[in-house]
Amino acid sequence: MTDYNALAGGILARAIDRDALALPALHPGLNALAAACHAANAKWWQDPATGQPIPRNKGELLMLVVSEIAEAMEGERKDLMDDKLPHRRMAEVELADALIRIFDYAGAFGYDLDGAVTEKLAYNATRADHTHEARLRAGGKKW
Ligand SMILES: [Mg+2]
Numbered sequence: 001m002t003d004y005n006a007l008a009g010g011i012l013a014r015a016i017d018r019d020a021l022a023l024p025a026l027h028p029g030l031n032a033l034a035a036a037c038h039a040a041n042a043k044w045w046q047d048p049a050t051g052q053p054i055p056r057n058k059g060e061l062l063m064l065v066v067s068e069i070a071e072a073m074e075g076e077r078k079d080l081m082d083d084k085l086p087h088r089r090m091a092e093v094e095l096a097d098a099l100i101r102i103f104d105y106a107g108a109f110g111y112d113l114d115g116a117v118t119e120k121l122a123y124n125a126t127r128a129d130h131t132h133e134a135r136l137r138a139g140g141k142k143w
Pocket of ligand 1: 068071093094097
């Protein structure tokens with residue numbers, strides 16, 4: 001059985017490790033993954049009958065990410081293994097699907113995930129509303 005409290009403690013210890021937030025340490029290659037996922041998904045950006053490029057709806061694409069997260073939640077709720085990769089947990093595979101969709105999206109629209117993730121992690125580390133004290137106040141973020 002997973003010890004979620006120990007797991008959360010480890011995550012918290014890493015999250016407050018300011019050295020881990022140093023900008024040179026964070027160039028995880030997200031933009032390269034975006035380019036790779038967008039290239040792998042090229043057929044979804046083409047009309048299947050003609051092969052011509054098709055415009056994609058951003059709202060629809062973002063909701064497809066949400067649908068993968070919902071599938072991951074169902075996998076966790078029912079403690080399921082994946083049906084397509086049966087050696088893996090369903091949630092793990094659905095999270096991979098969500099990431100693939102996010103990377104495809106970022107690759108298509110030229111978003112700089114390397115830079116945005118690096119900057120947002122650094123910003124979040126300084127947020128007063130994320131401290132334990134702020135979270136314990138009335139109206140604080142409980143989760
Ligand atoms: Mg899926």
